[in-house]
Amino acid sequence: MTATIEARQAVTAATQPVRFHQVGKAFGQGRRAVVALDQVDLEVAVGEFVCLVGASGCGKTTLLNLVAGLDQPTAGGIEINSSRPAVVFQEAALMPWLTAAGNIELPLRMAGVPKSVRRTKAAELLELVRLGGLGDKRPHELSGGMRQRVALARALASTTDHTGSGAGKPSLLLMDEPFSALDAITRDVLQGELLRIWQATGTAILFVTHDVREAVRLGQRVVLLSSRPGRVVRQWDVNGLTGPAEIAAVDEVNAALRQVISSHAA
Amino acid sequence: MPLDTVGSVEAGLDALDTPVVEAKVSLPRRIVGRVLPPIVAIALFVVVWQILWAAAFWPEFKLPAPVDVGAQIWELVTTGEILSLFWVSVHRAVIGFAISLLIAVPLGLAIANITVVRRGIGPLVSGLQSLPSVAWVPAAILWFGLNDRAIYWVVLLGAVPSIANGLVSGLDQVPPILPRVGKALGAGRWGGIRYILLPAALPGFLGGLKQGWAFSWRSLMAAELIATSPDLGEGLGQYLHNGMSLSDISMVFAGIMLIFAVGVGIELLVFRPLENTVLRARGLTRAS
Ligand SMILES: Nc1ncnc2c1ncn2[C@@H]1O[C@H](COP(=O)(O)OP(=O)(O)OP(=O)(O)O)[C@@H](O)[C@H]1O
Ligand SMILES: [Mg+2]
Numbered sequence: 133m134t135a136t137i138e139a140r141q142a143v144t145a146a147t148q149p150v151r152f153h154q155v156g157k158a159f160g161q162g163r164r165a166v167v168a169l170d171q172v173d174l175e176v177a178v179g180e181f182v183c184l185v186g187a188s189g190c191g192k193t194t195l196l197n198l199v200a201g202l203d204q205p206t207a208g209g210i211e212i213n214s215s216r217p218a219v220v221f222q223e224a225a226l227m228p229w230l231t232a233a234g235n236i237e238l239p240l241r242m243a244g245v246p247k248s249v250r251r252t253k254a255a256e257l258l259e260l261v262r263l264g265g266l267g268d269k270r271p272h273e274l275s276g277g278m279r280q281r282v283a284l285a286r287a288l289a290s291t292t293d294h295t296g297s298g299a300g301k302p303s304l305l306l307m308d309e310p311f312s313a314l315d316a317i318t319r320d321v322l323q324g325e326l327l328r329i330w331q332a333t334g335t336a337i338l339f340v341t342h343d344v345r346e347a348v349r350l351g352q353r354v355v356l357l358s359s360r361p362g363r364v365v366r367q368w369d370v371n372g373l374t375g376p377a378e379i380a381a382v383d384e385v386n387a388a389l390r391q392v393i394s395s396h397a398a
Numbered sequence: 399m400p401l402d403t404v405g406s407v408e409a410g411l412d413a414l415d416t417p418v419v420e421a422k423v424s425l426p427r428r429i430v431g432r433v434l435p436p437i438v439a440i441a442l443f444v445v446v447w448q449i450l451w452a453a454a455f456w457p458e459f460k461l462p463a464p465v466d467v468g469a470q471i472w473e474l475v476t477t478g479e480i481l482s483l484f485w486v487s488v489h490r491a492v493i494g495f496a497i498s499l500l501i502a503v504p505l506g507l508a509i510a511n512i513t514v515v516r517r518g519i520g521p522l523v524s525g526l527q528s529l530p531s532v533a534w535v536p537a538a539i540l541w542f543g544l545n546d547r548a549i550y551w552v553v554l555l556g557a558v559p560s561i562a563n564g565l566v567s568g569l570d571q572v573p574p575i576l577p578r579v580g581k582a583l584g585a586g587r588w589g590g591i592r593y594i595l596l597p598a599a600l601p602g603f604l605g606g607l608k609q610g611w612a613f614s615w616r617s618l619m620a621a622e623l624i625a626t627s628p629d630l631g632e633g634l635g636q637y638l639h640n641g642m643s644l645s646d647i648s649m650v651f652a653g654i655m656l657i658f659a660v661g662v663g664i665e666l667l668v669f670r671p672l673e674n675t676v677l678r679a680r681g682l683t684r685a686s
Pocket of ligand 2: 192193194308
């Protein structure tokens with residue numbers, strides 16, 4: 133069943149990991165400014181899996197960067213009510229001088245977590261992404277899919293706040309086209325892994341992709357962003373769809389995406 | 399897809415993806431492969447030299463016999479004088495290099511990270527790198543007199559710019575994604591420098607260190623050659639200078655060879671292994 137969501141049930145704001153309030157983001161000044169995002173309203177509920185789709189260059193990465201705190205909005209505000217968001221980038225971007233385990237320990241090290249705790253935590257996370265026993269490998273010794281799994285484990289390590297300020301708050305995972313550079317079979321396997329990890333950890337996920345099929349397979353909700361400026365066009369509830377219903381949903385989102393793109397042709 | 403199938407597909411992918419570890423070549427063979435080519439090259443060089451000497455193209459006082467030069471060096475070895483020559487020069491070079499490091503690292507960090515500093519003194523530092531540091535010898539002697547301070551001044555001006563420039567270019571070449579990742583992982587300003595930027599810049603920095611060593615050795619020899627005085631103690635540069643004063647060409651040749659040997663030896667024993675270890679750990683090994 134695909135239903136456009138007109139009014140989402142009001143969840144108490146305090147429990148939502150992210151809330152956008154009319155967020156805008158422009159690059160540059162004056163007339164030459166590029167408006168990447170405009171009046172975006174979006175929220176992610178605790179433990180929810182939201183997929184963000186849109187044409188190339190519509191501002192998906194910009195939106196994630198705002199949530200991650202790597203960039204500041206130029207209008208509106210973002211309310212973050214989670215421990216530090218974990219970010220997985222399109223490329224794994226592992227530190228080449230560290231082993232897989234060392235990479236996972238890095239955020240813990242920077243947070244001043246003692247060595248023995250780091251060790252156990254890294255081993256746990258390696259098990260979670262099914263790379264147990266490969267902790268001593270260097271990034272260049274791993275395949276693309278394995279690297280991306282290490283990056284995921286590292287991101288998860290960064291969200292586990294040990295300093296106490298984020299303790300008890302819901303966690304949030306941001307992913308920017310994490311599987312788009314991988315071959316089809318590896319991508320398929322990793323999508324399954326991500327769903328398993330999502331269920332195991334209960335974290336909320338904001339997942340950016342330009343692959344509508346991936347969005348519908350993974351997400352509970354799919355959000356379509358328009359291009360230049362990026363605005364939320366439509367949202368679909370795609371939770372638990374299988375078989376023909378899933379295919380129908382993919383077609384519907386795809387049609388809407390095409391419409392958004394062709395509206396720029398004029 | 400049932401879950402266990404997913405698991406086995408994944409395990410299969412991982413098995414296929416894991417790189418095969420190359421069989422190691424046995425140690426004696428590796429040593430032979432490494433050591434033999436340079437030895438052959440040196441032997442060839444000596445043979446050509448011997449032939450040229452035997453043909454007597456040049457008078458004896460211009461081109462000495464290889465045997466005479468060998469005898470010079472052998473005499474230094476048997477009298478133990480070679481140790482004091484090495485000690486005087488190498489300890490100066492090492493101290494000079496260490497001081498250069500202490501100055502160049504903060505300087506490089508400042509140039510790389512602070513725009514005003516980069517614009518202001520960045521070009522100056524690159525320019526100094528191409529100014530031969532021998533040019534500072536006269537000024538240094540006038541300022542400090544004929545003593546160690548004059549020599550260290552020249553060494554510093556040779557080594558500091560190359561080390562600082564190496565660090566700057568190492569930092570400039572860090573892929574911008576890495577500091578972003580660091581920030582996303584919760585790195586503050588200092589955490590980002592300490593845990594991300596510095597390790598990421600290490601290969602470029604090592605290149606700068608290697609070059610800095612070459613420059614400090616070169617500058618030291620130039621300084622020792624020009625600034626000779628009994629108070630300074632006899633290093634390799636002075637030894638070479640004495641050879642010139644005595645018009646003893648075999649001594650001059652011996653001096654050149656010893657200077658060459660120290661420069662190359664330190665590079666091979668210290669910097670090459672360091673660089674190889676760092677590059678290998680990052681999967682950046684060149685064909686060696
Ligand atoms: N630092 C920047 N300076 C200027 N313009 C920028 C900057 N970053 C992004 N933009 C512009 O903002 C718009 C959105 O970029 P963004 O990278 O967020 O798109 P995207 O949806 O992630 O695209 P893709 O699918 O290709 O990853 C683009 O038009 C881009 O040119
Ligand atoms: Mg993007």
